Amino acid sequence: MPQYDLNDDSVILIIGSGAGGGTLANELCQKGMKVVLLEAGARQSFSTMQNDEWAAFQQLSWLDKRTTSGSWRVAKDFPNLPAWICKTVGGTTVHWAGASLRLQEHEFKIATVYSGISGANLLDWPITLKDLEPYYEKAESKMGVTRTNDIPGLPGNNNFKVLYNGATRIGYKKVHTGRMAINSRPRDNRLSCWQMGFCFQGCRSGAKWSTLYTEIPRAEATGKLDLRPQSQALQVQHDDGGKVTGVLYADKDGKQVVQKARAVCVACNSIETPRLLLNSKSSKFPDGLANSSGQVGRNYMRHTTGSVYGVFKQPVHMDRGTVMAGIVQDETELNTKRGFAGGFELETISLHLPFLAAFLNPGAWGRDFAWAMEQYPNMAGMWIVGEDMPQETNRVSLHPTEKDQHGMPIPNVHYDDHPNDVAMREYAFKKGAAVYEAVGATRTVAVPPYPSTHNLGTCRMSDKSGNGVCNKWGQTHDIKNLFISDGSQFTTSAAENPTLTIVTLAIRQADYVAEECRKQNI
Amino acid sequence: MSRQIYPHDRLADSSYAKVAQDLDAEAQAAPDVARLLHEGLASLDQGEKKFVDLSPQQQLEALKRIENSPFFQKVRSTEVVSLYNSPEVWKQFGYAGSSYEIGGYLKHGFDDLKWLPDPPESASPKPAQSSHR
Numbered sequence: 006m007p008q009y010d011l012n013d014d015s016v017i018l019i020i021g022s023g024a025g026g027g028t029l030a031n032e033l034c035q036k037g038m039k040v041v042l043l044e045a046g047a048r049q050s051f052s053t054m055q056n057d058e059w060a061a062f063q064q065l066s067w068l069d070k071r072t073t074s075g076s077w078r079v080a081k082d083f084p085n086l087p088a089w090i091c092k093t094v095g096g097t098t099v100h101w102a103g104a105s106l107r108l109q110e111h112e113f114k115i116a117t118v119y120s121g122i123s124g125a126n127l128l129d130w131p132i133t134l135k136d137l138e139p140y141y142e143k144a145e146s147k148m149g150v151t152r153t154n155d156i157p158g159l160p161g162n163n164n165f166k167v168l169y170n171g172a173t174r175i176g177y178k179k180v181h182t183g184r185m186a187i188n189s190r191p192r193d194n195r196l197s198c199w200q201m202g203f204c205f206q207g208c209r210s211g212a213k214w215s216t217l218y219t220e221i222p223r224a225e226a227t228g229k230l231d232l233r234p235q236s237q238a239l240q241v242q243h244d245d246g247g248k249v250t251g252v253l254y255a256d257k258d259g260k261q262v263v264q265k266a267r268a269v270c271v272a273c274n275s276i277e278t279p280r281l282l283l284n285s286k287s288s289k290f291p292d293g294l295a296n297s298s299g300q301v302g303r304n305y306m307r308h309t310t311g312s313v314y315g316v317f318k319q320p321v322h323m324d325r326g327t328v329m330a331g332i333v334q335d336e337t338e339l340n341t342k343r344g345f346a347g348g349f350e351l352e353t354i355s356l357h358l359p360f361l362a363a364f365l366n367p368g369a370w371g372r373d374f375a376w377a378m379e380q381y382p383n384m385a386g387m388w389i390v391g392e393d394m395p396q397e398t399n400r401v402s403l404h405p406t407e408k409d410q411h412g413m414p415i416p417n418v419h420y421d422d423h424p425n426d427v428a429m430r431e432y433a434f435k436k437g438a439a440v441y442e443a444v445g446a447t448r449t450v451a452v453p454p455y456p457s458t459h460n461l462g463t464c465r466m467s468d469k470s471g472n473g474v475c476n477k478w479g480q481t482h483d484i485k486n487l488f489i490s491d492g493s494q495f496t497t498s499a500a501e502n503p504t505l506t507i508v509t510l511a512i513r514q515a516d517y518v519a520e521e522c523r524k525q526n527i
Numbered sequence: 528m529s530r531q532i533y534p535h536d537r538l539a540d541s542s543y544a545k546v547a548q549d550l551d552a553e554a555q556a557a558p559d560v561a562r563l564l565h566e567g568l569a570s571l572d573q574g575e576k577k578f579v580d581l582s583p584q585q586q587l588e589a590l591k592r593i594e595n596s597p598f599f600q601k602v603r604s605t606e607v608v609s610l611y612n613s614p615e616v617w618k619q620f621g622y623a624g625s626s627y628e629i630g631g632y633l634k635h636g637f638d639d640l641k642w643l644p645d646p647p648e649s650a651s652p653k654p655a656q657s658s659h660r
Binding site: 165167181189371378 | 535587611612616620624625626630632636639649654
């Protein structure tokens with residue numbers, strides 16, 4: 006692996022090795038470009054991953070202190086854990102469950118299409134579904150998404166059997182084991198799924214796609230990638246003309262060094278990306294980098310989410326097998342007769358015993374809760390993934406006083422539900438309960454949102470520089486050699502899990518970056 | 528106290544003792560935790576009887592009175608992790624833990640539920656014959 010000199014300003018510097026950064030790094034390396042990839046976390050492997058919820062949580066998660074505010078339940082139940090996302094080589098693609106869905110056409114233009122939503126900062130993406138289709142195809146092939154590219158769907162586990170039967174009994178029609186980036190047959194030099202049930206803890210068979218064991222090794226094989234794990238970016242630096250010149254980071258020994266760069270691509274997920282730009286403020290950019298619109302950190306979205314668990318008289322063992330290969334798609338369409346705009350998916354989800362205790366009803370104790378825990382083998386679970394509305398006041402901002410171990414202000418995540426979000430969630434909870442009651446659930450439990458695993462929108466794409474942070478290529482409006490390369494780009498949250506779209510945008514951004522470099526525009 | 532917070536008749540005292548051990552370990556490392564636990568336990572013993580001599584119902588009421596206190600929350604939040612994260616407890620709950628060692632559930636019943644009909648293959652295709660390359 007090359008070790009580019011800190012003063013080599015011909016490299017493309019990418020911060021974050023997840024779905025966005027890891028993919029972008031590989032795509033650029035395949036085109037022959039020199040890439041430095043900074044990753045705050047350490048590098049794991051199949052042998053260091055663990056089928057153990059708490060141990061894996063400690064090993065993989067971003068645990069640096071964060072604060073929360075706003076009326077969302079997460080601020081009350083998990084005040085220092087707004088998100089369950091990763092600090093590890095591969096980013097959150099190590100932890101994710103594999104659901105890989107394309108956004109729908111109308112979800113790119115909700116300002117045009119949705120009406121009657123007040124108090125929200127609706128905006129259309131500056132791109133359409135048609136623009137992304139060739140890249141969605143590449144991403145689905147790259148990731149091995151089931152039900153695309155002649156890849157069969159995964160076999161359904163017991164949790165799916167319960168979902169399927171309940172959903173079809175109440176009239177749902179689009180019920181299947183999903184479009185999953187998990188091998189149902191050996192493919193791409195990776196095994197097919199063993200149904201271990203620890204998708205969230207890192208897939209030890211490699212059946213689930215992750216940049217850790219696909220994009221990154223492929224990038225390394227080109228001889229162009231300089232991956233630096235345990236390297237935490239602190240500030241993006243710029244010259245007097247406003248062009249980005251490099252990144253100050255804390256290396257694995259804690260020493261602060263500057264890597265120069267031709268361009269910087271920020272892919273730290275939607276909390277750290279805006280935090281980095283805000284922490285990079287200077288006399289020339291007193292509000293932070295790329296923030297002439299004031300939108301850096303704003304429009305934070307985490308999906309209308311929540312879970313429903315059903316208790317049955319007979320065993321389900323929902324933990325046995327894939328965590329999320331099961332979906333009901335009937336409610337994703339735009340149908341305001343339900344009392345809200347936007348749609349949602351219902352997806353199977355399972356937690357193991359330790360995490361169910363922590364998340365089923367945070368803070369609860371006593372006989373009733375203990376009884377619920379004793380029903381564990383007879384439980385089925387589903388997760389609601391719905392479109393939440395962008396609001397300017399939902400935002401990531403710098404804490405006024407608290408700093409991290411490197412002396413940098415920590416992030417605060419503020420969130421209030423929009424009435425549309427509440428209406429959707431209440432409706433979805435009722436539907437979820439109805440699914441389980443249709444197959445004999447003796448009890449259903451509606452669980453409010455967990456710490457967010459989908460984090461979006463905080464450096465959004467926009468047509469004009471006044472109401473967003475980056476253009477249709479993820480290139481920031483203000484600084485042409487500074488890019489946003491993760492889910493922060495999303496202008497809307499849509500009803501779909503975001504990872505496929507993040508990978509898609511990264512493949513497309515790589516084409517643009519390479520071309521702009523070739524033309525000497527960057 | 529920990530038996531009252533998450534009461535499972537099927538669990539032996541040893542499972543709850545583990546919670547006390549974990550709290551102890553934390554107290555050894557952090558003096559303010561030690562103080563919190565010490566003072567909290569002392570406060571439970573106020574009144575005519577010590578906490579251990581109260582009836583179960585009285586114990587429950589005593590805990591309900593302090594359920595928003597930092598002491599109670601410390602014990603509860605430690606216990607929710609500690610109690611439900613032990614293989615002995617898992618056995619009692621019919622939960623098997625790690626499955627990597629048996630090659631996952633592909634050949635060990637991931638889809639063995641029989642009290643509902645199987646979904647059609649269009650919704651749930653059959654598994655691959657083998658997981659090897």
